[in-house]
Amino acid sequence: MRVFNSMRKLFLFDNKVAKYLSYAFGEIFLVVIGILIALQVNNWNEENKLKKQKVILLASLKTEFEENQNRLNILLSFINQREAYARSLLGMLQQIPTQVDSVETVFALERTGFVHYFNPTLPTYEEMKSSGTLSLIDNKDLKRRMADYQTFLEYSFRIEDGNKGPIQQFSERVLKYMDPDFGDVNITDNESRKYTSVKFDLEAMSNDPEIQYLLKIIIQKSVLEAGYKERIFRPRLTGIIGLIEEEINQTAE
Secondary structure, three states, X not given: OHXXXXXXXXXXXXXXXXXXXXXXXXXXXXXXXXXXXXXXXXXXXXXXXXXXXXHHHHHHHHHHHHHHHHHXXXXXXXXXXXXXXXXXXXXXHHOOOOOOOHHHHHHHHHHOOOOOXXXXXXXXXXXXXXXXXXXXXXXXXXXXXXXXXXXXXXXHHHHHHHHHHHHHHHHHHHHHHEOHHHHHOOOOOOOOHHHHOOOEOHHHHHOOXXXXXXXXXXXXXXXXXXXXXXXXXXXXXXXXXXXHHHHHHHHHO
């Protein structure tokens, strides 16, 4: 009988141990599952946070490149205007017309001597490069084009610097044949009355071969600069904006 009682006690003990171990393993399993769920939720929250950050940065990038595109369009209109005024002046100096519109001629003399610079702004792109958040962008082609954009921008600056010399020489040259007080005229004011009193000697200018030479240089350089900015530089801006839009749409899906 004692043997059976011992066996019974041993069986009950083993049964309790088995239940305890089963309960313990169950508790451990639940804890592990809870940790995994917590990690998954945390990962999801981090991914969601990075996704929102990426969308915000991409939207800011798009706005900046669109702003640069608008600035470039305005600059191109100024360059084309400078070329048109230079051609008009050259024609007048080669054959002085019987009647001269003094206001329009002053405009031409003044604005042919303008040096125009493209002033882009890309604070978001520069911040992303320095902070490492540029890695959020998946599209390698977009990252490559934004990096290449800097190279084309530097070449654009070199063109502008190269054009500055003859344009400034022209301005200094024609001032010899104009009203000494011309420098006091507000060149940002389009009111014609401010230009009617400005005097200039068109005939004396026509006898100055250096002025005609400089006008031809300005025309040539304006054509080349506009060509580069319009056919090479602007399409790259348009392409970058398109790729940013694609990245925004893919991120939002």
